[in-house]
Amino acid sequence: MVGVPKFSFEHWVDQFIAKDHKVARVDQMETALGKEMREKATKKKEEKVIRRQLTSILTAGTLVDGGLLTNEMSTYCMSIKVRVLSNKNDPPAYGICFVDTATGEFNLMSFVDDIDQTQFKTLIMQVKPKEIVYEKEMLNKRSQRILKTCINYPIWTGLIPKREF
Structure with a gap:
């Protein structure tokens, strides 16, 4: 402090x-x-x-004040909801929202990925969010690994399922 x-x-x-x-x-x-x-x-x-x-x-993902923005690149805040359909070998379903608060650009999507999570990994590599908002204990291990390897030091904000998320 x-x-x-x-x-x-x-x-x-x-x-x-x-x-x-x-x-x-x-x-x-x-x-x-x-x-x-x-x-x-x-x-x-x-x-x-x-x-x-x-x-x-x-946070880097929520800045809106022009005086505080440091460059012309978008800095996204991304919210991720993951659901494994029936068993661990089934491909996950994603609900994703990412927003650039400085410009107001807002994107919302959902998709069922393949077992290797190719679409999710591609999206993360393209967007490179600065902040990740997710449900605590609901983000599967493979998704966590993709986020940790594809993004440099994002801010993680875990919210309590149903009460906060």
């Missing part, structure tokens, strides 16, 4: 995102004077600190 001055935020976000870190932005929601006025209005001192609040979470 690190704090940086507001005026140099863009510089530091660029540095952290380039190293594939997630950045949480916490902004001050009131000034010292505002805190003092709030305490006078409520006639009690609640806290010794000025109120702050999480305002955004930034």
Whole structure:
């Protein structure tokens, strides 16, 4: 965890995102004077600190601010749903969405792959997503291996099935 001055935020976000870190932005929601006025209005001192609040979470796959984008290449965030049809020897079925949040380009597809997962591997090699969103414990081993060998250090975001994904 690190704090940086507001005026140099863009510089530091660029540095952290380039190293594939997630950045949480916490902004001050009131000034010292505002805190003092709030305490006078409520006639009690609640806290010794000025109120702050999480305002955004930034990753390489979710940047939209033109000042934070570092090059002209698309940086995709990809969501993957894998379903093995009946047994482990059957080919997997995929539901995939990938989006370039900077340009608004949105792609949605589903397909049943072959046993070697050729279509999935080809798609990953072409898109090269910066962030992968998937269901925890639902991404099969072969798909994980393809993602790890075809993409350099993606950000992995595992979500709880049915509750978050």
